Amino acid sequence: MKDFDDFVVKLMVIEQLLDEEGGIEAPHSNAWDWLEEARGIDHDGAEDLIYGEYFAKRIPEIETWARDLEISAEQMAGITELDWDGGLDIFMLMAPSWDGEDDLFDVATWTDVTPERFPALTSLTYVGELEDSVREALEAADVELEQF
Numbered sequence: 001m002k003d004f005d006d007f008v009v010k011l012m013v014i015e016q017l018l019d020e021e022g023g024i025e026a027p028h029s030n031a032w033d034w035l036e037e038a039r040g041i042d043h044d045g046a047e048d049l050i051y052g053e054y055f056a057k058r059i060p061e062i063e064t065w066a067r068d069l070e071i072s073a074e075q076m077a078g079i080t081e082l083d084w085d086g087g088l089d090i091f092m093l094m095a096p097s098w099d100g101e102d103d104l105f106d107v108a109t110w111t112d113v114t115p116e117r118f119p120a121l122t123s124l125t126y127v128g129e130l131e132d133s134v135r136e137a138l139e140a141a142d143v144e145l146e147q148f
Contacts, residue, residue, distance in 0.1 A: 007067065008105050009112045012082045014066055015090045017075055024069065031059055031096045055097045056104065062094045079118055083125040084148055110134045115141035 004010040017023035028034040035046035038061040050059070084107065086100035098104055110130050114137055115121065123144040130138075130145070138145060 004112045006107050006109045006112055008084075008107045009082075009110065010069075010071070011066060011090045011094075011105070012084060012088070013071060013076070013079060014069065015088045016079050016082065017071070018089065020078070023075070026093065027065065029093075031062065031093060034062055034093075035059065051097055054095070056095065056099065056102065058094050058104065066090070066094065076117055077119050080120050081123045081125075082113065082118070082121065083123075084127050085125070113138065115143070 004013075014024065018026060028037065031050055032043055032046040035041060035049055036043060039045070039049075041049075086105070088105075091098060091105050095104060107126070107128055110126060110128075111134060113121070113124060113134060121138075121141070121143050123146070124138060125146045125148050127148045135145065
């Protein structure tokens with residue numbers, strides 16, 4: 001399956017799959033555990049990184065996991081909603097000190113969100129502007145659109 005043109009859209013898909021029974025499971029439920037294992041450090045060392053070097057930035061090990069994660073057409077076909085929200089669990093996992101005040105998780109293009117890729121999609125909550133072609137295709141497929 002073609003990967004995503006916009007990484008943040010992929011993160012929104014991962015969010016849905018993490019919430020789904022039988023979906024995907026992240027190796028760790030929080031950034032502290034992830035850093036402790038990946039870097040062989042203790043909780044205090046992970047905390048120093050999260051609130052120091054990676055303050056309001058993506059943690060590289062978690063970003064790499066998400067970028068490399070393969071999402072099947074079957075998984076995509078089961079997604080009924082995509083919701084951009086500054087408090088998504090995947091955002092907080094990847095950048096736990098992020099406050100939502102910058103563009104770290106802004107979507108640059110919504111071209112990945114098509115009825116062909118998401119045949120069961122019924123709603124999209126989005127930020128920014130949808131490209132005209134995306135809006136038209138989703139409206140024609142009766143997808144409910146709500147700007148955040």
